[in-house]
Every structure is written in structure tokens, then in C-alpha cells.
Amino acid sequence: xxxxxxxxxxxxxxxQPTDYTPVWLMxxxxxxxxxxxxxxxxxxxxLQLCKSPAxxxxxxxxxxxxxxxxxxxxxxxxxxxxxAMGLGLYFSESEGPRFERPLREEWAIRDLAVPDPGEHLRYxxxxxxxxxxxxxxxxxxxxxxxxxxxxxxxxxxxxxGNEFARIRTMLHERPDLVHRxxxxxxxxxxxxxxxxxxxxxxxxxxxxxxxxxxxxxxYREFSLAYTxxxxxxxxxxxxxQRVPSIVFARGGGPxxxxxxxxxxxxxxxxxxxxxxxxxxxxxxxxxxxGNLDPCALLASPEAIVREARAVLDSFGPSDTxxxxxxxxxxxRFTPPEHVAVLVDEVHDYSGRRRGK
Amino acid sequence: xxxxxxxxxxxxxxxQPTDYTPVWLMxxxxxxxxxxxxxxxxxxxxLQLCKSPAxxxxxxxxxxxxxxxxxxxxxxxxxxxxxAMGLGLYFSESEGPRFERPLREEWAIRDLAVPDPGEHLRYxxxxxxxxxxxxxxxxxxxxxxxxxxxxxxxxxxxxxGNEFARIRTMLHERPDLVHRxxxxxxxxxxxxxxxxxxxxxxxxxxxxxxxxxxxxxxYREFSLAYTxxxxxxxxxxxxxQRVPSIVFARGGGPxxxxxxxxxxxxxxxxxxxxxxxxxxxxxxxxxxxGNLDPCALLASPEAIVREARAVLDSFGPSDTxxxxxxxxxxxRFTPPEHVAVLVDEVHDYSGRRRGK
Numbered sequence: 110x111x112x113x114x115x116x117x118x119x120x121x122x123x124x125q126p127t128d129y130t131p132v133w134l135m136x137x138x139x140x141x142x143x144x145x146x147x148x149x150x151x152x153x154x155x156l157q158l159c160k161s162p163a164x165x166x167x168x169x170x171x172x173x174x175x176x177x178x179x180x181x182x183x184x185x186x187x188x189x190x191x192x193a194m195g196l197g198l199y200f201s202e203s204e205g206p207r208f209e210r211p212l213r214e215e216w217a218i219r220d221l222a223v224p225d226p227g228e229h230l231r232y233x234x235x236x237x238x239x240x241x242x243x244x245x246x247x248x249x250x251x252x253x254x255x256x257x258x259x260x261x262x263x264x265x266x267x268x269x270g271n272e273f274a275r276i277r278t279m280l281h282e283r284p285d286l287v288h289r290x291x292x293x294x295x296x297x298x299x300x301x302x303x304x305x306x307x308x309x310x311x312x313x314x315x316x317x318x319x320x321x322x323x324x325x326x327x328y329r330e331f332s333l334a335y336t337x338x339x340x341x342x343x344x345x346x347x348x349x350q351r352v353p354s355i356v357f358a359r360g361g362g363p364x365x366x367x368x369x370x371x372x373x374x375x376x377x378x379x380x381x382x383x384x385x386x387x388x389x390x391x392x393x394x395x396x397x398x399g400n401l402d403p404c405a406l407l408a409s410p411e412a413i414v415r416e417a418r419a420v421l422d423s424f425g426p427s428d429t430x431x432x433x434x435x436x437x438x439x440x441r442f443t444p445p446e447h448v449a450v451l452v453d454e455v456h457d458y459s460g461r462r463r464g465k
Numbered sequence: 466x467x468x469x470x471x472x473x474x475x476x477x478x479x480x481q482p483t484d485y486t487p488v489w490l491m492x493x494x495x496x497x498x499x500x501x502x503x504x505x506x507x508x509x510x511x512l513q514l515c516k517s518p519a520x521x522x523x524x525x526x527x528x529x530x531x532x533x534x535x536x537x538x539x540x541x542x543x544x545x546x547x548x549a550m551g552l553g554l555y556f557s558e559s560e561g562p563r564f565e566r567p568l569r570e571e572w573a574i575r576d577l578a579v580p581d582p583g584e585h586l587r588y589x590x591x592x593x594x595x596x597x598x599x600x601x602x603x604x605x606x607x608x609x610x611x612x613x614x615x616x617x618x619x620x621x622x623x624x625x626g627n628e629f630a631r632i633r634t635m636l637h638e639r640p641d642l643v644h645r646x647x648x649x650x651x652x653x654x655x656x657x658x659x660x661x662x663x664x665x666x667x668x669x670x671x672x673x674x675x676x677x678x679x680x681x682x683x684y685r686e687f688s689l690a691y692t693x694x695x696x697x698x699x700x701x702x703x704x705x706q707r708v709p710s711i712v713f714a715r716g717g718g719p720x721x722x723x724x725x726x727x728x729x730x731x732x733x734x735x736x737x738x739x740x741x742x743x744x745x746x747x748x749x750x751x752x753x754x755g756n757l758d759p760c761a762l763l764a765s766p767e768a769i770v771r772e773a774r775a776v777l778d779s780f781g782p783s784d785t786x787x788x789x790x791x792x793x794x795x796x797r798f799t800p801p802e803h804v805a806v807l808v809d810e811v812h813d814y815s816g817r818r819r820g821k
Contacts, residue, residue: 282768363737381716402637404636412637
């Protein structure tokens, strides 16, 4: 299949002119939508939903039926990769994601192996293919994965709690073991994202959600180096079309220049960074994606309009190379009609500025 | 009473020469010490411990009996101030601090008033006086408070969860109400810290633990502006001795220059910032306190020595104006003997560099 009919998102990532500033939202499919709750009930659990291509496709498309979004993103979870490595992912109601067999022993780390995405992650590839068919060329589909370091945080801790003290201790105590995990993760993520591209993903995003918990030196050694390795290993083209890559580095404000130089096409910003300042720092090298404070969606429609315009204004009137997004996921208690206000305002305001 | 016998800590804060790099640790008194557990059991609960001057004094002194620390810090909690405002502080075993009456309604925010520290916070002043007597001039005593914004996060949310979404929404929806809370908090914190100084605190520290969750513009408007107001309102001298102030801004890496210009004597750094880089940015204006990754204390003694030296080396051989500390509190499961390794190494290594 060729270029989607609405390719503003892909063009913005490559810093090419667009009709308006394209917009999609992290966690645009999810718990704030009542229809998502319905599907999840039918699926039985979050994990069963993720592991069913049909349900994953259904949920991926739900926000596109409601809003004029410029991209779809695969509905899945970053922890499917360590699950495919045999760590035994499950979700606890109170504690979120957990692993039955976290990486606590040296032998387990030595035994860790790169999973074949065509085998243990087949269900993800089937979902990507099914979503691409269902989209029928309307908007592009984004594939994604967790960064090697972010995955390692969960794999060593066994879950999300305790500020990932176990891996942060291991960095000091046994850096060799951490590097072993990260090498395996990097190779696994490369194969996983390339398989998504082969199955139909038209852009890919790498989530480094926890690199920001590291010191500057540790960030370079344990997070950025492996992000860079992943980006270097990605397929750059599929069917004659370039496949752009986005790196989202939560808490990465201090290191934007270094991340922008990692080879990716675009940088995802969290909401703590002023996007205009970020553009002045790295906007000649990469496109920028972001970065409205997600909590703005919980405020009134008037506040949403004001805050959306503030982000667009901060990026600047010459707005090539901007994909509008939140600085983190859509909050759980967002009123669904607020998302429509945001998406429409981004289109209208940015389109007007282009004189359309 | 006059200058403490060991005044290296106070001198370092004022960027005067010291015999070695002084060291104390955030949460140096607390759960990792078995004797703390004993005292807490006798007190009945954490809150009863905080509210008893005798228990607070006992716990404050425990780490000083074990380690060659260069300062004591009042054992208390930042949420005593909103508790004194009538919000009803309690501690839930699973969720941490909670308020019975969080600030959810406009009338409650309008009714909020500055508490008299001599009345509702009398127990804190009694603890400060008792600790000063017990220290008998050995090392200085640090008083502390939460920053106006950090207190407001808990006061509006009612606890620590949910990434403080309620106040982050209120910033967009009703900034006037947030400013009202922050004005009251700033005045309350000024009176509270000044009362601690009058009662015997020889330095004061302001904890802005959550300003880092704000966008750059919101940080300036809602956090830094009120930190600045507090610092400007503090007593600068007591009994002819200067009383230095420290601002700890967790996640404040992007805004170090702005924080350093707020009028404080020293800046507390979290562990994500390279202290040498921070010194190059602001080291001519303020002293720096920090910033070992707390998780280093969970690693081996060899790793602790290596990482402690790395922080001292990064600050530089000419080390006037450095107070060694962690970048956050001592982790709960720290082996107590590891703290001795750290404290001794900081003294020995920095003393040797000065040729002592």
C-alpha cells in the first residue's frame, strides 16, 4: 500500500510543509473512552485485549471514529517484549504491570535471549496488519516499543514501584549485568520494530519513560547509547516510503541536544519543556512532537483552547516540523468531548495561521 | 548560644573555606535505622512521633550517634503546616500521607488562613529547642519546610497519588485559586521557618519536591515566585550569626540559574544533575548541596567509595561551597554500615585533597 490520503503527520515528522499542524495523542485509545471499557470487558482483561489482534484493532480505531486525528497508534503495551522473553507479564489491579520472573539472578540475566517477533509476538504483527487493512489508507499507523533502558527498569524491578531502585542499585554494583540486559533489549527492540514496519507500521516511536531517573552520565551510558543503537538498526524505508522514527524521552529536558543527535527524525517532548525553547535548541535537526500538559484536558473547553494555542504559539508561526501531542498520555478521567475541542482547535488555529 | 564547634557545614553554605567537605544526608534519621523503628513503636505512630518534642529529638540524634555527620536536621514532616491549617493530616499504611479535608471547594480556599506557629506548631518549636540543647553546640541544626507549591500539591490532591492531577488541572482552570493558596502558604512558611530560627535552627532548607512536575512557564509563576517570596521573608541573622538558607528543587535541572537567583545561599541538587556542570552554571552565586544517587547506598562499599569520589571529583578540587549530600533521601533498605562508609569517605577523600 502506498502513501495514506492524510499524510500530514508523516510530512511533519520529515519537516516538510503541511496543511495544518497534525495532531494525535498518546493513549488516545484507552480508559477515558466508554467504548474502550466495553471492549475490554468483552476481552476479559487488559492483557487478553493486547494479545487479541481483533480487539487491539477495534480499540485502536475507536478514537479515530470520534476525532479528526492525523494518525493511529497500535494499541499494545511496551512490556509485551519482556513477556516474550519469558518473564511472565501480568497486571495486578492495584499495582499495575508485574512480572512473575523478574531478573534478579545473574544466571537469569545470562540466559536472557532475543525473542523472535514472528513467533512470540506474532499477535502484535497480526494486529498491525489488521489495523492497516481497517484504516484503508486514511491516516498513517504508528508502531512502538519501550526503550531498552525503560524495559530493563521493569524487568529488574518486577513492576513499576519503588522508583526502580533495584536497577539503579545494579548500575552501581554490577554495570556489566545491566549492559548485558540492555544489549539483549536493544536487539529485541530492533527486531520487534522492524517486524512492525514489515507488517505495516508507517512510523515508529520509542518510549524512554524512565531514562529521566538517571544521572547525566548514567543516562548517556545506560539509556541514550542503546536508544541510539536501536535507531541505527531500524529499517528506514518500506515500499519506497520513508519510515520516520520518534524518540520520546520523558524527563529528557537536560539532554535534548544529545537525543536529537541520536539519528531519529523526531523528538517527543514531555510537558515540562517549553517547545519554543526546545525548537531553538534542536529544531534544525529534528521535528518536535508535543507537548501540552495532559491535565489541560481536565480543565474547561476555554482553558483547553487557550493552552493549545499557547503551545502552537510557542512553537512559532513558521510551524514546519511540529506534530501536536500531549506531553504524556490522555488522563483517565478526561471527558471525551474535551478531546474533540483540542483536536479541532489545533487544526483550525494552525490552519488559519497558514491562511487556509 | 554561639557558633557550633564543628561549623564546616555553615561555612560551606556561605562559600567559606572548610577543613573537608561537610556531609549530611536527607532522611539521615529514619526507617533504615533499627533504633528509629524502636522509637516509632514506642511513639505509637509516625504522626505521634512527629508531634512529640521528646521523640522527635531522640530520633534526630540517632544518626549523629552512629556517624560523623556535620549537621543535624529536625525530624518532622513538611505536611505539619497544612495540618496546622486544619486539613487533618493522617498517614495511611498503603497510601502515605493523606488529608481528611483536602482543598476542593472555593469556599475552603477562601477560608484558608495562616496558622500561628507559636500555637498550632508549638510542638515543632519545642522540638527545635530541645534538639539544640541536646546537641550542646556540637554541630548545627537545620530547620525545614515544604515550598508553597509542594504543600499546595498535597493540599489540593489530598495525598501523594495521581501525579497531582488536581492542582495541575486547577492551574489551567482557576489559576486565581491556586495563587490564593500559594500566597497563604508562602506567608505560613515564612512564619514557620522564622519561628524555627527563633527557637534555635541555625540553617533552613525549603523542599520543592514537586515543582519539577510543572511546565517551564508554570514553574516560574506557581513555584519559583513563591519560593522567592519565602526566601525574601526569612530572618538572615540570629544572635549575630548568619542563618543560611538552602532551596532543594527536585527536577529543577532546567531552571538552576533562575533558582540560584532567588536569594538563597545554597541550592540542593537531585541526583540527575551533574554537580560539576551545575557548578559551572551557578557556582559563583550559591553553594551547592548534593548529589549522590541514593541507590548507591544499596550497592557495595567499594561502589559507594567510587561513586562518592566521582561526585567530589565532579565538583572539582577547589571545593569551597560544597556540602555533600544525596540527591534524595536515604533509601529504606540501606544497610546502616553503608552510611558510615559514605560519611567517612567524604571526609577522608576531601580532607586529603586539601592536604590535611
